[in-house]
Amino acid sequence: MNEMNSDFAADAYQAADERSSKLNLNIFLAELGRLKRIVAGFGLSVQDGEDVLQDVSIKALKHFEKYRNREDSIRWLIKVTVNRCLMEHRRRRSFRRHAQEILRRRAEFGAKSNRADEKAIVVEELEIVRESLQELDDSLLGPMVLRYFCDLNSKEVGQILGLNPSTVRSRLREARMILAKRLLERGVEP
Amino acid sequence: MEKSCEEIREMLVDYADGQLLPSDSKKVADHLAECAHCRKMLDALQRSLELAGVVWEDGLAETKEIRAPIHGKVRKIRWPRYAAIAAGILLVVTTSIVWRELVRPAKKELTFAEIERRITESSNAARLLAATELLAEYPDAETIVKEQYRYIVETYPETAAAAKAKLKIQ
Numbered sequence: 001m002n003e004m005n006s007d008f009a010a011d012a013y014q015a016a017d018e019r020s021s022k023l024n025l026n027i028f029l030a031e032l033g034r035l036k037r038i039v040a041g042f043g044l045s046v047q048d049g050e051d052v053l054q055d056v057s058i059k060a061l062k063h064f065e066k067y068r069n070r071e072d073s074i075r076w077l078i079k080v081t082v083n084r085c086l087m088e089h090r091r092r093r094s095f096r097r098h099a100q101e102i103l104r105r106r107a108e109f110g111a112k113s114n115r116a117d118e119k120a121i122v123v124e125e126l127e128i129v130r131e132s133l134q135e136l137d138d139s140l141l142g143p144m145v146l147r148y149f150c151d152l153n154s155k156e157v158g159q160i161l162g163l164n165p166s167t168v169r170s171r172l173r174e175a176r177m178i179l180a181k182r183l184l185e186r187g188v189e190p
Numbered sequence: 191m192e193k194s195c196e197e198i199r200e201m202l203v204d205y206a207d208g209q210l211l212p213s214d215s216k217k218v219a220d221h222l223a224e225c226a227h228c229r230k231m232l233d234a235l236q237r238s239l240e241l242a243g244v245v246w247e248d249g250l251a252e253t254k255e256i257r258a259p260i261h262g263k264v265r266k267i268r269w270p271r272y273a274a275i276a277a278g279i280l281l282v283v284t285t286s287i288v289w290r291e292l293v294r295p296a297k298k299e300l301t302f303a304e305i306e307r308r309i310t311e312s313s314n315a316a317r318l319l320a321a322t323e324l325l326a327e328y329p330d331a332e333t334i335v336k337e338q339y340r341y342i343v344e345t346y347p348e349t350a351a352a353a354k355a356k357l358k359i360q
Contacts, residue, residue, distance in 0.1 A: 036256060040249030049256045095245060102248045109251060122241075129241035148239060149246045173203040179242065180234035 041145035042085035043095035095134040099127035140175035315351035
């Protein structure tokens with residue numbers, strides 16, 4: 001558990017004196033990394049991400065007791081987080097950082113750099129994909145993030161989103177084709 | 191685009207994800223070997239996912255800045271604190287009441303003679319007021335009536351009749 005999480009744990013433990021609340025907080029904290037990954041997958045800003053996680057933590061304390069086991073609780077946590085992120089996405093508050101800025105940050109934080117002649121193309125490509133993600137319908141973005149960024153399989157994604165695995169697959173196909181076609185339509189050769 | 195390209199493209203995402211049956215996967219691979227359009231689409235599918243990964247990873251780097259939800263805790267009801275506040279308020283109120291009782295001048299006790307005096311004054315004032323009101327019906331008696339009211343006010347100031355008389359004068 002990192003320093004930030006332990007600060008939160010200390011604060012939260014002080015406030016929550018019932019055993020169930022402590023248990024719920026434990027699960028929330030244990031899954032905080034994964035929840036942050038979901039927030040990142042939906043391209044939310046730090047501020048919006050904080051708001052989302054705050055709401056989720058409050059809901060976790062209030063509603064966890066009705067779930068019998070840890071797996072159900074985790075699934076519920078992810079579902080609530082995804083729904084809350086989708087709300088921000090619908091309000092077009094996601095993926096607001098432009099490609100150039102993303103690449104600048106990558107270079108700054110030591111991510112792998114490309115050759116100079118490739119860089120211009122990458123910016124253009126990246127901007128198309130960023131815009132496509134931003135414009136993607138929420139019914140498609142949810143499965144995309146959970147499947148390809150959170151490494152869940154179609155069955156797990158279906159359980160979280162309340163869809164059957166075949167629907168998840170068809171949505172993934174649709175989302176992927178949208179992104180790929182955008183690249184090709186804008187004349188970018190992959 | 192040929193008919194077979196359409197069919198293949200339906201399967202391209204699953205092919206890229208390794209979700210096809212071996213027989214279907216071979217069918218797609220055979221088609222790709224001969225079709226540049228579909229190869230281009232497959233490249234675009236893979237490239238767009240890679241780039242989506244870049245966008246997502248950028249967001250993930252940013253989540254380090256997300257502070258843990260410090261307000262996401264259940265506020266404990268702090269009974270000892272509330273009890274201390276309530277006790278403090280009770281103490282202040284009680285002290286002020288006791289203090290007031292101690293320093294307030296003792297009430298003058300009402301004696302029987304005093305009660306009798308007040309009753310007599312009230313009845314006298316009431317009788318005078320009634321008589322004056324009868325007299326007020328005569329327009330010529332206006333001056334006398336006013337004097338009479340004034341007399342009631344001055345002589346029996348603590349009575350209800352005096353209060354009424356005062357109103358008549360005004």
